[in-house]
Amino acid sequence: MDEALRVGVVGAGPWAHRVHGPGLSAHPGTRLAAVWARRPDAAKTFAEPYDAAVVDGFDELLESVDAVAFAVPPAVQAELAPRAARAGKHLVLEKPLAADPAGAREIVEAVDEAGVAALLMLTRRFAPEVQEWLAGVRGLDGVQGGTGRWLAGGLLAGDYAASEWRQEQDGALIDAGPHAIDLLDAALGEIEQVHFAHRSSDGLWQLVFGHAGDLTSTLTLSLRMPVQPAMVDFAVYGEHGQAPLLGRRTAARECYARMLDDLLVMIREERTEHPCDVRRGLHLQQILADVLARLG
Structure with a gap:
């Protein structure tokens, strides 16, 4: 252009x-x-x-x-x-x-x-460290599943404290959920089924997904967790051991x-x-x- x-x-x-x-x-x-x-x-x-x-x-x-x-x-x-x-x-x-x-x-x-x-x-899908991790885990043999954790306090105060749709009961799932679910889906293959879903009264989500090829993953999610810095980590595991998402978090x-x-x-x-x-x-x-x- x-x-x-x-x-x-x-x-x-x-x-x-x-x-x-x-x-x-x-x-x-x-x-x-x-x-x-x-x-x-x-x-x-x-x-x-x-x-x-x-x-x-x-x-x-x-x-x-x-x-x-x-x-x-x-x-x-x-x-x-x-x-x-x-x-x-x-x-x-x-x-x-x-x-x-x-x-x-x-x-x-x-x-x-x-x-x-x-x-x-x-x-995060546009971050170089994530693209490198995804390229690596997709080529692994003997993968059995994966896990993700996204715990932050974004809905407790600050910019999004007044965001009405985020403050609703399902706000954390709707806001951060797409990012986290996307990473598990991209790393392990298409999510075909939600095996388990639980949301506590204080907004902590526990999810279990079924992926193509009989793989499973778990996700723990909250935007009402007063942790500094935020705990955001993912890993794929299986016969090879564990392949975590490491390195800097690109801005x-x-x-x-x-x-x-x-x-x-x-x-x-x-x-x-x-x-x-x-x-x-x-x-x-x-x-x-x-x-x-x-x-x-």
Whole structure:
């Protein structure tokens, strides 16, 4: 592409300020061109450092950009993303893709019909240490299963203390769950069944998954755990012993830059398939629904 991709951001919350704005501004192939948010004053505050336009509505945003990045709750994304795709705009999508599988499926159908590039911001999948780990464990023989642990205090205070959808009873599963489930699924093969799901009164999740090839994995998850630093670790185990995910944890902004690299390649090569595309988002959405159904 000869010119920078003009990207409009929907939403002006913490993630937009922390990652979308700096990431789009710093990348040589993109430009933060416009912002639309529910609160005009928040949109103005977010847009000003990047000299981006503040627009009055979603349709006006679509008229002024080549791509749309979403930083909104899942239900809002499910409503707006199909409109953006059908308008021919490439998409940067948050996880989970929607509020339910039906909403996720509508996004997939719109993206497929329009033939636009669309990536789900599964932050850790774009980290080099994670990609190296996945490449290694996929080649191992004698794998029997795996485990994941994602324990943090993100819902106790700070940026997301006022995030209504995250503070709901299933907020930790919906927010961090897609990241954790994605890593287990990518490392061990497709999750086909939720064998067990339990959520304690204080928001601690214990999950057991069945993968293709008769493999199993376990996941412990909470965003209400006052631990510093957060405990986020994964491992695959079997006849060879254990293969843990080790090494530095790449910062979210660097992962975002790598995601933008991939998006620009997809646009240039007119490709729609990617390990973190919308079909991946639909798969994860269905697993979330299966977990909630398993709770009874």
